[in-house]
Amino acid sequence: MAQTINTRVTRTDARRKVTGAATYAADEIPAGMLHGALACSSIAVGTVTSINTSVAEAEPGVVAVYTHETLPDYKTVKGFYAGGPGSASFWPMEGTEIRYAGQPVAYVVAETAAAARRGADLVEVSYEEGESRIHMTPDDSFVVGAGEDSDGMILDQGDLQAGLDSAAQSVDMTFTTPFQHHNPMEMFAATAEWRGDRLTVWMPSQSVRTLRAGIAGAYGLPETSVRVISSFVGGAFGSKAGITPYTMLTIAAAKGVGAPVRLIVTRPQMYTVATFRPESEQKFRLGADAEGRLTAFEHIETAQTSQFDMVVNAGTHITRAMYACPNIRTEQRLSRSDTNTGGFMRAPNEMQTFWGLESAMDELAWKLEMDPVELRRVNDAREHPTEGVPFSSRSLMESYDAVAQSFGWADRGREVGSMTDGDWLVGYGCATATYPTNILASNARVRMQASGNAYIALAAHDVGTGTYTIMAQVAAARLGVPVEAVDVVMGEASFPVAPISGGSTTAASAGSAVHDGCMKIAQQVATRVSAMSEGPLSGVDPAQVTLDDGTLRGPNGQSQSLAEALSMLPEGEVEVIGEFRHPALTNELVAATFKGGYGTAGPVTPDFAMFAFGAEMAEVHIHRYTHEIRVPRLHGAFAAGTWLNRKTAHSQLLGGMVWGIGSALHEVTETDSARSRFLNANIAEYLIPVNADIREVRVEMLEEQDDYVNPLGVKGIGELGIVGTAAAIGNAVYHATGTRLTSLPIRMSDLVST
């Protein structure tokens, strides 16, 4: 049998995707469907004093115009950061209160999408406007859960001041990162169809179980009466994780008009009706002795949050795991402003915090007159610096050594500004990448038939990463069948539970459930055939039978292929539920996942700290006259346990690094401070790299064995590639120019001498 794991396998759904056969949520058109459109507030804070819907209602094609006063049977759920499934705790259209710009104020249903949008434009809303502020003010911030229940939000270990006092060199720097939006290619959309008390919702989702549990709970329906379908997702990056108002509004509107309704949110509205990456400030104080060994490490992160939620994606919990240091102090702070609630966006804290940490480390290296790679080496921790447990595996320096080799790090000029290429200043920079390994409970239905075909069903999602393919590969490897013989269905809440597609958990956790299912099939088949009077495994102790690439092997060299053994059963097939329950998963965590929540264990368990690591190196060119900043080369080396699919994993890492270039040089949600609005809410003005910005991006995937994280030895990689890229680029800018930039994105305006 051909090797199916740790090899390059083309996506099984590639043809379906490029031919349009793959159906995304908004492609489903139930009979009699009407179209929804949102009208959103132009003010950020205040109250609605009146809404005139008569003009909109008179528009040809418009069927209904709902406001907070007229929308029937509209239900809401608790916000994620209050322990619920919702994207935010505050729900629009429950009353007259406006708490962020672009908040839905009316919902129009019409016979065509164009009529619905025209209707939405014609809704006349009067407001009484209040004071608002879109940006956080770090001076007005607070520690999350300070006091008794601080959950590590403040950590003080050793004596920071003593560490700073004794340092040969130290840095004290403050970095900032802006608001950013996910901008998935596939628009937010929801289609709702009621049939009596049964409801079907099609929606691009990173967690169909969360959606189903939340919606069923809100309407007091049994979960079995609610279908949630999300077969393909055109990019999510965290934006399609929770239950958003546009979904619940669509469900209510469909009930109101008595017909299925589909809403496709417009691109500008996508900036306000769901989550985003909150802006942040990262303060670092680092001290080191003359050899570069850290004597002091302080990180205070202040992140923006809404007035009604506390968005805690604790970045300090990750940064303090990086480097060995006796004196560590971290603090996790929030500052409120008038926006909708932010959330997760690819590497939800690591992008921001590693921009700060890795820039500060670089500055420290320059002060110590030390190779920045060597600074990481002398501080490479074998044990988690604050948790006192070893890393289950940690290949940080292997990554640095590999990338330094491929990049040619040794050839760099040792002085600032020492390299040029025609009219371009040249600089090299490096940075550490990491991502925590999170563990979630998962099930998977696995069926194998004597024909050699297998079937897998689970409520996981393919958000564009290749999950369909990976699940098939895991089964194919265990069952000894070709990948094409494994049929995988996902993205429906009625399938066996699988984790939310977030925190880079799906391949590791859901994949491990598929693995377990295959092992269970082998066990069941072995039990049955060993009890038979004939056959190669007759009479063998089934407990001693192992599964090896689709072959059942007895203790004394007896063997039979699984397919053959299955043909001896009258059913000709066996179906099981595979389960992944890592020992670190407590009953509470398992229960949370089954209720549609995020019951994650890790990255620190009582026994180990689990992280994937990598290192990135960037070459930056800065034009002498235009000050344009370009990245002709970006190399990365990564180690993340077993590579299930070297092709899709490569794509994830490459895509992360490309996004990293964007986070460094392009991406920012601009704001209008006077009126507290996002300003560039479209993808013409919200810059992301274009093809011409991406030159040589090289990804090296190192071998690493980790038997602790899960039976497959897999760590999550969906977010790893973006972490550290911005710092590698910023550090290269410093090398080229001697200018240390501390705010993302880095733009040519920062490099013009004024």
Next chain:
Amino acid sequence: MRSFSYSSPGQIGDASDAARESGAQIIAGGTTMVDLMKIGVIAPDALVDINGLSDLEGYAVAGDRMRFGALAKMSTVADDPAVIDAFPALSESLWKAASPQLRNVATLGGNILQRTRCPYFRDTAYAQCNKRNPGSGCAALEGGETNLHAILGGSSACVAMYPGDFAQALIAFDAEVVVSGAGGERTIPFSQLHVQPGDSPEVETVLEPGEIVTEIVLPVVPAMANSTYLKARDRESYAFASASAAVGVAMDGDTVSDVRIALGGVASVPWRATDAEDSLRGQPLTEETAREAGRIAFETAEELEGSAYKIALGADVVAGALMQVKSRMGGE
């Protein structure tokens, strides 16, 4: 988008008549027009599609005057080896604009008449915008973001920036536009086509209702062959200029005999930097004189908070463009 009627006249007279009706708008490639209709900034009652006027698609660069039909496509002209050879700045100003998809449908006539990218103009949720809604105020100047705005030629009513690239190549080389309307045909110097915002930013050009641009004409001068368009932008492609310069130089021995400098990304209208040109004429072209020309080009610039960096950036870009032309000439 509101409902509208649509016509596609085959004769210029009919097109002009239709476009003169109140509520009518001309559409060529549609990349500005449809965009603004979709976001509700323009809601015409009637669209007059001029793509049927196939006479306007041609262009010619031979002879002592270059002529470009208003319906010639950006990509066609940009990629023409004869244009690249005779007038590199013009080709570069076109191919460094927008994206290949846009350039394949966008026309030269539509290009010069593209509208500002001021985010407040483009978002009807903002009540204040004198250009969109005369007399309503200016959200940009009233506490707004001014990083995409004009530091030259703005007014207290509007600091919208003219975003186009091609226009800089035209204004630098004394282009004229031929227009056809109710009163017949007339020729307008390109430098007089656009008007600065002053007190009435809603008026952007001197075109009369129904007047159609038919042709762009340029007198051929030696500096055209030694010209370039340098565009500083935040990404390698598909971004508007943060600052740009169209320049052309002719030398008489070691001194500059003719020089053209126009600035993009910084002004309310296409902008010719005549003082900067004057400073160079009769001088040698060196890094020093080039930088001095750049400085002079921005001497009258306003300090606008979000765009303050453009004074230094723009000066550097002018210097860079001049040095690029110099090194190209040297290389011949």
